[in-house]
Amino acid sequence: MVDFASNSGQLTDWPGRAPRGTPDAAAVALLGELSRLLARSPESRAADQRVAIILRLSRLIPPAPRPHHRRVARALMQDTASWHGGQVFSLADGDIVLLCPPRRPEGGRVTSALTRAVGPEALPDMLRQLLRMDTPPGFDPVAVWPVATHGQALHDDIQARVAQQEGRRVMEEEYAGQTEIMDVLGSFISSAAIADLLQRQTAVLLRGGGEGRGGLLPIYQEITFSIAALEGRVSSAATASADPFLFRHLATRLDLRILDILTTAAGTGGPLDVTRADGPALHINLTVQGILTSDFARLAAVAGAQPGRATPRVAVEISLLDAVADFAAFDRARAVLAGNGFAFVLEGVSYLSLMMTRPGLFDAALVKLDWSPRLAEIPEAERAALHTALREIGLDRVALHRAETEAALRWGLACGIKRFQGRHVDAMLGAARIVGCGFAKGCTLRNCIERAGATNALGRTDCLNLALLDATVPQGAALSLAAQSETIQ
Amino acid sequence: MTHLGRHRVAEGHAAIGAKQEALQLATLVRDCGVADIARNVAVVRLSRLEPDRQRPQQLRPHHLRLARAALEPLAHAERARLFMLPSRDIVAVWRGEAEAARRTAKAAIEHMFAGDESLPISPERLWEEYTLPGDAEAVMAIVRGPDDPPATQAEAAKLIPLDLASLAAFEQQLAHADMARFVRRLPIAALRPKGGLTLAWESRLFDIDELAGCLSPRHDLQAEPWLFRRLTRTLDRRMLALLGAHGELAQAGPLAFQLNIASLLSPEFLRFDEMLPAALRGKVTLDLMPEDVLSNPSAFLFARDFARARGYRLALSGVVAALLPILPVRRLGLDLVHLRWSEALRSADLAALQAEPGRIVLSGVESEAVLFWGAAQGISLFSGTRVSDVLRMHARIGNDAAVALPLPLPTPQPQPLPISMA
Numbered sequence: 001m002v003d004f005a006s007n008s009g010q011l012t013d014w015p016g017r018a019p020r021g022t023p024d025a026a027a028v029a030l031l032g033e034l035s036r037l038l039a040r041s042p043e044s045r046a047a048d049q050r051v052a053i054i055l056r057l058s059r060l061i062p063p064a065p066r067p068h069h070r071r072v073a074r075a076l077m078q079d080t081a082s083w084h085g086g087q088v089f090s091l092a093d094g095d096i097v098l099l100c101p102p103r104r105p106e107g108g109r110v111t112s113a114l115t116r117a118v119g120p121e122a123l124p125d126m127l128r129q130l131l132r133m134d135t136p137p138g139f140d141p142v143a144v145w146p147v148a149t150h151g152q153a154l155h156d157d158i159q160a161r162v163a164q165q166e167g168r169r170v171m172e173e174e175y176a177g178q179t180e181i182m183d184v185l186g187s188f189i190s191s192a193a194i195a196d197l198l199q200r201q202t203a204v205l206l207r208g209g210g211e212g213r214g215g216l217l218p219i220y221q222e223i224t225f226s227i228a229a230l231e232g233r234v235s236s237a238a239t240a241s242a243d244p245f246l247f248r249h250l251a252t253r254l255d256l257r258i259l260d261i262l263t264t265a266a267g268t269g270g271p272l273d274v275t276r277a278d279g280p281a282l283h284i285n286l287t288v289q290g291i292l293t294s295d296f297a298r299l300a301a302v303a304g305a306q307p308g309r310a311t312p313r314v315a316v317e318i319s320l321l322d323a324v325a326d327f328a329a330f331d332r333a334r335a336v337l338a339g340n341g342f343a344f345v346l347e348g349v350s351y352l353s354l355m356m357t358r359p360g361l362f363d364a365a366l367v368k369l370d371w372s373p374r375l376a377e378i379p380e381a382e383r384a385a386l387h388t389a390l391r392e393i394g395l396d397r398v399a400l401h402r403a404e405t406e407a408a409l410r411w412g413l414a415c416g417i418k419r420f421q422g423r424h425v426d427a428m429l430g431a432a433r434i435v436g437c438g439f440a441k442g443c444t445l446r447n448c449i450e451r452a453g454a455t456n457a458l459g460r461t462d463c464l465n466l467a468l469l470d471a472t473v474p475q476g477a478a479l480s481l482a483a484q485s486e487t488i489q
Numbered sequence: 490m491t492h493l494g495r496h497r498v499a500e501g502h503a504a505i506g507a508k509q510e511a512l513q514l515a516t517l518v519r520d521c522g523v524a525d526i527a528r529n530v531a532v533v534r535l536s537r538l539e540p541d542r543q544r545p546q547q548l549r550p551h552h553l554r555l556a557r558a559a560l561e562p563l564a565h566a567e568r569a570r571l572f573m574l575p576s577r578d579i580v581a582v583w584r585g586e587a588e589a590a591r592r593t594a595k596a597a598i599e600h601m602f603a604g605d606e607s608l609p610i611s612p613e614r615l616w617e618e619y620t621l622p623g624d625a626e627a628v629m630a631i632v633r634g635p636d637d638p639p640a641t642q643a644e645a646a647k648l649i650p651l652d653l654a655s656l657a658a659f660e661q662q663l664a665h666a667d668m669a670r671f672v673r674r675l676p677i678a679a680l681r682p683k684g685g686l687t688l689a690w691e692s693r694l695f696d697i698d699e700l701a702g703c704l705s706p707r708h709d710l711q712a713e714p715w716l717f718r719r720l721t722r723t724l725d726r727r728m729l730a731l732l733g734a735h736g737e738l739a740q741a742g743p744l745a746f747q748l749n750i751a752s753l754l755s756p757e758f759l760r761f762d763e764m765l766p767a768a769l770r771g772k773v774t775l776d777l778m779p780e781d782v783l784s785n786p787s788a789f790l791f792a793r794d795f796a797r798a799r800g801y802r803l804a805l806s807g808v809v810a811a812l813l814p815i816l817p818v819r820r821l822g823l824d825l826v827h828l829r830w831s832e833a834l835r836s837a838d839l840a841a842l843q844a845e846p847g848r849i850v851l852s853g854v855e856s857e858a859v860l861f862w863g864a865a866q867g868i869s870l871f872s873g874t875r876v877s878d879v880l881r882m883h884a885r886i887g888n889d890a891a892v893a894l895p896l897p898l899p900t901p902q903p904q905p906l907p908i909s910m911a
Contacts, residue, residue, distance in 0.1 A: 069791070071759065076795075183652075249719070325715075325718075326714060328809065331811070362815065
């Protein structure tokens with residue numbers, strides 16, 4: 001059967017939102033088909049065995065649907081249409097509708113496990129399986145409507161979409177051109193003054209009694225470049241993380257800058273001073289390549305073990321991605337860190353990578369698990385596996401990173417995790433500082449959080465209590481914060 | 490190294506260029522051995538005109554020019570390439586039948602030096618012929634030269650690392666290049682019940698050194714690992730286009746190739762999938778890299794389930810022993826893992842590494858001892874130079890000959906590979 005609805009051409013085509021005033025061609029074609037059905041006699045309509053398999057990609061969790069979701073789903077549905085008789089309609093809002101018989105017709109072409117096409121009866125489950133990671137909890141991304149009974153409802157729904165003309169646009173991958181944009185970013189990183197883009201974030205240990213009643217103990221401050229600010233300075237079109245491989249390459253350039261800045265700041269007593277004996281440890285993100293440079297050796301020389309301190313002042317965070325990409329180099333880098341008394345922290349562990357790998361075997365002092373709202377909603381079976389994976393690492397070696405909400409903290413505490421880093425922690429610390437600060441009359445919580453995150457004088461210029469801002473330990477505040485830092489080992 | 494007939498190395502850069510070309514020729518010879526690629530080789534031994542390096546040179550620049558010109562007829566042979574070595578020897582390599590061109594080139598060389606009584610040797614001794622992979626050692630001896638140290642990785646280090654700008658330019662260049670000539674086949678062998686090896690499937694891959702030598706000779710494509718990984722996506726697309734070409738796989742047996750997740754979800758893969766002959770469905774293995782899998786786990790899971798639904802097997806490539814327990818194949822939901830051989834493995838116990846021998850392809854097998862180690866561990870799939878040698882021996886003697894190895898290898902328990910949807 002001719003797929004007239006998919007007349008946009010090749011499978012690669014991605015219509016996106018139809019321009020204003022331009023009708024959604026696929027929706028119009030589908031409406032035409034449904035109108036023909038509805039115009040028939042009740043008996044003829046009732047005899048129509050077809051079903052509408054509606055794939056609601058537009059309802060996936062952003063940033064889904066990605067172009068590949070649509071491309072692959074459409075290919076699968078197109079195959080079913082071709083092998084079993086049907087039509088595919090790719091709507092402008094991202095959804096795809098397949099009109100086809102409910103099952104393979106008697107005497108139709110025999111399919112096997114090795115045949116590409118999936119029968120209409122099995123297709124919905126396959127689509128659900130494929131999209132399960134991007135589907136909101138409790139939402140079914142596939143609806144199957146018998147045309148005979150739901151033809152009118154489907155018609156009304158599609159008509160409403162055409163009238164609305166407000167489909168979500170899904171961009172095709174910007175494969176070409178990414179390299180050029182990243183080249184501009186890379187040149188900027190290498191040559192521009194970017195020290196003011198360094199920011200810091202404090203991680204805490206939540207102790208006893210739970211949030212609000214127990215203690216918040218700052219355990220480290222992570223120093224990173226603000227990638228968003230970096231992108232903003234270069235170009236509105238620059239998205240450093242669009243390509244993970246190019247981003248890792250840029251990270252090697254960022255390494256050289258941060259190593260240089262920290263080496264210069266050593267002994268100055270400021271927020272970036274790696275020789276300070278007080279306050280929590282400093283964490284820096286480096287690539288494996290960066291650790292193996294002479295720039296790192298210079299930093300290690302100035303940050304050497306401090307008298308009277310048995311524990312390292314500096315820890316280096318290496319991403320899981322970097323560690324597995326070249327394990328031999330990673331192993332050398334880990335030895336370099338150990339040789340200089342620096343702790344090694346494994347970062348960039350998502351809950352999916354935690355489920356698929358065994359990050360506990362990297363022998364890291366700390367493993368940073370990235371928070372995702374999905375963590376709170378994973379099925380029971382996966383939850384058990386997750387807890388097993390966390391226990392394998394050791395809960396005392398896990399920090400919940402990107403803890404942006406209270407829900408993150410609650411989930412972490414329920415799992416037995418006590419170390420947290422993220423915007424919600426920033427807010428808790430900021431609130432505590434404001435309560436305990438005698439100069440906070442004109443300050444907002446946001447002011448205080450931003451100033452605490454800044455590492456340069458300009459970003460902290462309006463704060464009249466820098467000692468409190470830097471200490472991250474608001475003495476006398478409602479939260480009982482400890483006055484000494486805890487090391488991660 | 491460039492294409493034969495288009496050699497344009499400036500004299501001022503000749504020395505550096507010659508060392509690079511020696512390195513590239515050495516790579517080509519090695520690859521021919523590994524993948525059992527047949528090539529004809531002709532060598533003009535100009536180094537023999539300088540038996541004593543301390544004495545004034547008898548070899549003049551015009552000799553080089555004329556010798557190159559004499560080899561011009563071979564430029565039209567299939568996959569013809571020319572290498573100027575530091576020793577002044579000139580090596581032509583080509584594939585298949587080119588008898589007339591070979592005779593013409595040989596006669597031209599002999600004619601060029603005929604009657605020159607100052608030559609220390611007869612003109613006939615300036616011309617030598619070899620075939621690869623059988624004469625690999627002899628050709629490698631020529632590559633090394635009489636007193637020049639062998640080309641090493643240190644020479645390669647003189648190449649310029651790829652940067653973002655050159656990567657962008659190179660990606661553009663790849664879009665229009667004839668990539669078929671850079672494709673190599675690497676055999677993966679399975680243990681036979683009686684102890685020998687048999688071809689299980691072929692891995693198709695681009696010869697990166699040759700590709701770089703031809704298309705971007707001043708760049709070391711792999712010096713910046715993340716840029717190289719990015720480049721592999723472009724290479725993926727070209728490989729998919731090649732394999733998806735009409736009729737390309739009509740006669741093909743089971744095969745494998747490396748693929749990024751993004752490529753597995755690309756329009757090019759869908760086109761390849763559409764063109765895949767029904768007989769090959771279920772017999773294609775897609776090799777994934779660990780860092781790619783972990784760069785976007787959500788996309789990986791989507792791609793994995795899609796590939797499984799289409800009947801592809803999935804393997805994890807480039808895994809060293811230390812990574813085996815960290816990346817459990819079963820937990821990743823993959824079928825196979827390519828475990829790179831290293832001496833550290835010799836004393837290792839796969840059980841301690843929590844690996845499943847039935848899912849391991851032991852790669853980099855260069856000796857029988859490694860084969861025996863693998864077989865003793867229960868591994869049944871192998872790749873590497875020794876594996877290629879054994880398979881070549883099989884091909885020459887006949888598949889039923891039990892001479893693959895001096896002793897029959899222990900046969901592990903058969904463990905069928907899962908290809909159904911998880």
